Amino acid sequence: HALRGDLLLNGLETMLEENFVKQRQALIRSLISQRILRSSNVIRAMEAVPREKFILEEYRRSAYIDTPLPIGEGQTVSAPHMVAIMLEELDLKKGLNVLEIGAGSGYSAALMAEIVEPTVSDLNKGHVTSIERVPELINFARDNLKRTGYSDRVSIVFGDGTLGYPERSKEMLYDRIVVTAAAPHIPVYLRAQLNKNGIILVPVGDTFMQTLIKATKYEEKMEFREVCNCMFVPLIGEDGFRF
Numbered sequence: 001h002a003l004r005g006d007l008l009l010n011g012l013e014t015m016l017e018e019n020f021v022k023q024r025q026a027l028i029r030s031l032i033s034q035r036i037l038r039s040s041n042v043i044r045a046m047e048a049v050p051r052e053k054f055i056l057e058e059y060r061r062s063a064y065i066d067t068p069l070p071i072g073e074g075q076t077v078s079a080p081h082m083v084a085i086m087l088e089e090l091d092l093k094k095g096l097n098v099l100e101i102g103a104g105s106g107y108s109a110a111l112m113a114e115i116v117e118p119t120v121s122d123l124n125k126g127h128v129t130s131i132e133r134v135p136e137l138i139n140f141a142r143d144n145l146k147r148t149g150y151s152d153r154v155s156i157v158f159g160d161g162t163l164g165y166p167e168r169s170k171e172m173l174y175d176r177i178v179v180t181a182a183a184p185h186i187p188v189y190l191r192a193q194l195n196k197n198g199i200i201l202v203p204v205g206d207t208f209m210q211t212l213i214k215a216t217k218y219e220e221k222m223e224f225r226e227v228c229n230c231m232f233v234p235l236i237g238e239d240g241f242r243f
């Protein structure tokens, strides 16, 4: 009986997993038809990373609804279309180094890792470093990344991301910086830690509504572009919102 029970459970798990794969494919098709998803490397990453494994148990069946979902501590994992918009704007390539502010569930970090380093890890090339200020979420993100096989391509770091990653900023500038929380302005430390020809993406506005700003750093100047309107949880810290 125990054996039959196990077989039944295994069968059920396989069915659920196949269902998630189908739902993931349907969501990707929808984002492609809305012209939100356009690049083959972004599409491939969204196909590869199982969003359901970055979601709390009680919301898992909603993993492929195009909406933000609670991840505890008053925070959220962003909606898939918003993640797709950010990934497209970031213009990620193999070997680039990425700094993310706001690891949350670890989902967007896994997607970026999938593009900048599809295979092996190297701390100085094709690595994603993601900073998070809520200790409980550090564990959540690390567990999710471990279960999905991304822990050696993504480092989750505890701290105030409005300061960037000062421990490494002397030796390392980032090719891409993405802030996944609403900021009153582009944090100055992040500008300084961006490489030449680098791109930084930040939702800038008040705590209710923001504009996603894309800034590209050239020799002497920075060029700014407004991407779209968005709604993110606040970036809380020294050079962010102070509550």
Ligand code: SAM
Pocket: 075, 076, 077, 078, 101, 102, 103, 104, 105, 106, 107, 108, 109, 131, 132, 133, 134, 137, 159, 160, 161, 162, 180, 181, 232, 233, 234, 235, 236, 237, 238, 240
């Ligand atoms: N990228 C995440 C994902 O894929 O699940 C979603 C991030 S959620 C919208 C924003 C996150 O930013 C929250 O987890 C929040 O705790 C974090 N955050 C806010 N202010 C921060 C700061 N100063 N430094 C680091 N993380 C911060």
